[in-house]
Amino acid sequence: MKRVWCLYRVSTKSQVNLEDDIPLQRNACINFIHKQHGWTLCNELYEKGISGWKTKNDDRDALLTIREGAINNEFDVLLVFMLDRLGRREDETPLVISFLHDCGVEVWSVQEGKRSIESHIDKLITYIGFWQSSGESLKTSIRVRESKKQLSEQGYYQGGIPPFGYKLSETNERHWKDSSRRIKRLSICIDEADIVRIIFDLYVNQNHGIKRITSYLNNNHFKTRSGKEFHTSLVSRILKNPVYIGYKKYNSFDSEKEGFQPYNEKLCIIPNEMYEKAQKIRKSRNNKNQLQDKSNILTKGNLMFSGLARCYYCNSKLTANYLYRNVLRKDGSTYKKVIYRYTCPLNKGKDTVHEQYVWGAKKYDKIIMDEVKKLIESIEIKKLINTTEKNIKSTVLDSLEKNLRDLIKELRRLKNQRWLLSEEIIKVIENKSHFTSEQIGEAIELKEKEIISSEQKISDLNLRVKLFKETASKINGREILDWECLFEEADNDRKKAMLANLINTVQLGRNRVIITFNFFFQEFLENLQKN
Incomplete structure (x- = not known):
């Protein structure tokens, strides 16, 4: 055997x-x-x-x-x-x-x-x-x-999870391996694509960092595909993925090289120019040795040229500073006034090189802005500035309203659950329920807290939508969007981003202000003078 x-x-x-x-x-x-x-x-x-x-x-x-x-x-x-x-x-x-x-x-x-x-x-x-x-x-x-x-290389989908902003759609083309299956292709998911546009707008046009973009999305109740909050890793992947301008990456199976599928216009979500600007910003923020590093342009605070202002004497980047000053009112009372300033970090006021090392922000911000406005009054600056404000505002508003509808739907569901729990109390009294009165009471209390939280979110989002509509109507109602009007209507974040698009550095000295424009704008001005 x-x-x-x-x-x-x-x-x-x-x-x-x-x-x-x-x-x-x-x-x-x-x-x-x-x-x-x-x-x-x-x-x-x-x-x-x-x-x-x-x-x-x-x-x-x-x-x-x-x-x-x-x-x-x-x-x-x-x-x-x-x-x-x-x-x-x-x-x-x-x-x-x-x-x-x-x-x-x-x-x-x-x-x-x-x-x-x-x-x-x-x-x-x-x-x-x-x-x-x-x-x-x-x-x-x-x-x-x-x-x-x-x-x-021919553009066929080879499996895996679709990038954020896209979904899989079946075509009428039969699969080459199994005739009962249909070939799938990527197509744009409208809701996710709107979020992608918002991310690029915040990054490119408002100088938001990845962490701040993530906070903005979560604070405004945007959700990922799985219904969870955004993380910085997802935002980072979105900002560097060329699929949003029609070029999908794939593993070429040759060492660690990556290939790109043929250009597909149907996959485009954002303009090429915006994507290229985003890559330049990413590169500049990663390159700490770059001489003109704008990676730390501040979008918070009251100093308009934080990150751009430099000391005329030592070329150090000026830091934000403030102090309090007691101001006397006409009625004899006093109040504290905040004085914002630019200061040179490398000078303690003891050398002879620096004729000045502190500059009042209110005074010098006005001087610089007056010079910029005077320069651009005679040229068609709107050719150099991104004029997609109207489209971006419309996209953001649509997304906010969709989130509001989702929250209202969720509130209805919670209230319906509370009503069912109330009905269960009657069964408890009649000894027909599997639950005790204490269990039902705890469940109703928990549901009440969820309803209150949901109502507060709806109230906050309603206020955001209202304010957004008011701001959008002021700009969208104009037939011509000239730079100065757009600048005056913008919030602080966008103002600083618009200035950063034009200005490279601002050097402050004693009774002296030197403005250096970005290369593309400087070249534009020189060509204008030649013509």
């Missing part, structure tokens, strides 16, 4: 059926055993989703079990459907057979019969067989990788 162990292996889990079995190999092996005299099946080992080429023998639990069983003389025959089920590694798999042979175990294959390695020729034939299997696996891998690469 020969005790038989069977080994079944498939390389991918998609080859395993619903009953968690491997039908083809198992049926063939059992039929083979029935035809042999004196063979009895004692054990069956399964390897599901294990590659015989990529996975080393020491990492395969089934082979370790077989090795231990052979040492303990637990079986006499190891049966597989084909020998390559043992593995496809020409440097390891022949050693498995040799080891089993030394332990007195016969290795059989349904397709190839008994594998003997008693002679030198047998060992050579065994090695050549597994060498061929390894080569076939390598060629299969190359064919699959090249096929996926070519399909990616």
